[in-house]
Amino acid sequence: MNSKEYKRAQSMVLMDKYNLARTEFFKQLAELASRHFEYDGMTVDTYNGENLNVVITISVKKVKQSLKPSV
Amino acid sequence: MARKIVVTSGKGGAGKTTLCANLGLALARLSQRVLLMDMDIGLNNLDVVMRVEDKVVFDFIDVVENRCRPSQALIQDENEPTLYIMPSCHLAKRQITADAVKKVLNRLSEGFDYILLDCPAGIDIGFRRAVNCADEAIVVVTPHLSGVRDADKTITELQQHFIGVSVVVNRVRGDLIAEGEMLSPFEVFSILGHTALGVIPENDDVNCNLNLHLSRQPFDILANNLVTGSQDMYDCVSRYKGFFGRIKRRFKRNV
Structure with a gap:
């Protein structure tokens, strides 16, 4: 802990x-991550x-469809 | 050739001089030949911490300005025959350059295994002079927000001088860490991201003018880490865990 x-x-x-402004950085990082993944947490x-x-x-x-290679 | 190590922190009151003195003693107990050099011109206190202020005849400014030989300015410790102190003075009439100090250190280097340079607080000219003479740096950091911030800035400065940096967390309170109210040494190491050299607990003896011969174990572990390259850490927290630990925490906090 x-x-x-x-x-x-x-x-x-x-x-x-x-x-690096932490709050803004995390907000943008969370936005970016949520575009591609479903996730539990981030450090x-x-x-x-x-x-x-x-x-x-x-x-x-779960990885969202957007990041999977197109067949 | 001696390992020349600057003990620095940036922030005042982090325990540079106390750590320098006690680490010197611990290294001498390991039969290493050690020189403690006070690089703080003006606010020099290493002689006081080492209890040799009455024995000072020549200081390192006298050596740099060729008023005496280096050996004449060395004071041997009473208890550890392989430990020597070179004191500083209150003021220097002329500017002391890093090159002049380097020359003195190179002359002394053959006779010692370790030369510990006690750096002044801040990151100005005194800091740069001490850092320019060293091959390695020990950054002393207290587990407080201001301490971590200053240590980070100091490390950034040290990186520009291309010298190896290791970190010692000083004045650690196990009771506050167990309560989650103080940064743990491992959190500090994680934030600063450099080699962890040791952990020194807060000790009331420092406030009672018993600066030397504090609880030996943390400094012995630190000295051993420095000599052997191991990374053993003194455990400050476990005694404050569990039922009895909770009682100890309460007493310590209220006192």
Whole structure:
């Protein structure tokens, strides 16, 4: 279980480092995800890698038809 | 050649000097030859924490400005014969450059396994001078929002100097973490995303002027991680879990 301050601290770092407004970012991300998936939840973690800075995990229930390859 | 490690945090009061002193002692207990160097010109306190303020004859500014040899400014610790302290002074008349400090460090480097540089707070000229002389950095962060934010900015600055960064979470309160009211060290590591080096619990002895020889175990684990590269973490929380843990939490909170 995360502490009360975890989300706030994380969003502060996201804002400072990537100039990313957390609420707006999640809103747009949720819109994008709901276009392609039916999902239970989503987490965003910061990571200081050379090529990787943000890890987005989506718990997908069902992939919508829009993302399936057309036959 | 010694490993030159700058102990920094950006934020004041994070425990840089206390951690520097106690980590130096823990490394010396592992038979490492250690030099603690106070890079804070003006607000120098390493000599006070190490209880050698009465023994200071020459300081590192005297060495940099060639008024004495490096060995004349070294003060040997009373308890650990492999631990030396090089104090700083209240003011420098001339600008001390990183190159001048580097020359001194290179002369001293052969005689030590570790040189710990106690960095001033902030990310201005004093910070850059200390960082320019180091190969690695330990970022001391307190598990508070302001601490995490400042540590993140400090790490961004350090990345521009291309030196390896590891993180120590200091002043951790197990009782508040068990209540979910304080960021846990693992949350801090996750947010900052750099090598986790250690966890140091909050200790009331620091406030009672017993800065040295605090509870040894967390610093011994930290020193061992630094020497061996392992990632063992001191457990601050488990004693505050369960029925008796809940009672301890209540007492600690009310006190």
